[in-house]
Amino acid sequence: MSKKGIKRKNAVAQKKKQLPAAEYDKLKYAAYQYIVMQGLTQKQTAELLGVTEVTMSAWAKDNGWRDQRQARQATTETDVTNTKQIIRLLSAERLELETQIRGAQTIGDAPAELEYRKKARVVSDEISKHNKVLQSLEKESRYTLGELINVMDDVFKALREYDEELFMKIIPFQEYYVRKRTIDLG
Incomplete structure (x- = not known):
């Protein structure tokens, strides 16, 4: 075992010695809740609970909290929400381009109008692609x-x-x- 690994185990063992087992388990469970379930960082959680970052890191590493957190965040529901947000942003961009097209038409700037229309087509295509992804995700998330x-x-x-x-x-x-x-x- 490396020196770093020994130090980590010693830090965890030291904290265990300072607290009764039940209190230690409650503290560790609270850390799990903050990191995995609520998405706080290890540093934030360590400060909140009054434990060292070394201890927090050891708990997270030993119990696979990073993977658990990622698994919780990588849900179809999250993907749907993110895709909808992207569509909203692209739609706002498309509306802005439409305003610019109208402005270019008003002043008779044909080259600018053409450029805005090209950009608008690209954004519309992106919206279409994301809508297709959204439909697929929503279909995937249904269960019988x-x-x-x-x-x-x-x-x-x-x-x-x-x-x-x-x-x-x-x-x-x-x-x-x-x-x-x-x-x-x-």
């Missing part, structure tokens, strides 16, 4: 009622094995949710 029920069955089976009492308490919710999604998905 059967797929939803299969996932719910897996989750609730695991919940039942984990906590039978909690499972029994949420049966009305399960029924409500399946009815609601049946109506939504047909």
Whole structure:
């Protein structure tokens, strides 16, 4: 093991010694929530929780938080949102070009009008391509009622094995949710 790796393990071990195990686990879980779930940086999280950046880095590296964070962010929903934003920006650019075309027509500047029209065609083409991507993403993100029920069955089976009492308490919710999604998905 390298000197850096030994130092990191020692820093983590030192922090463990200073806190009771339950407190240490709570701190680590809070760090996970901030970094993976909420998207804060390791530095921000270290400052928030009062731990060293070395410790935070060790936790993130040892538990694969970077990959988990990227996986959470790389969803179809995010892709759809980003694509819609790009389309909005391109549409605003296209409208601006249309204003410039009208201005060039008004003053009789044919070369400028031609140049603006060329740019407008390129932007329109980009909008068209992004709309096609958006349609594909939206189609990809749809799921069937059967797929939803299969996932719910897996989750609730695991919940039942984990906590039978909690499972029994949420049966009305399960029924409500399946009815609601049946109506939504047909």
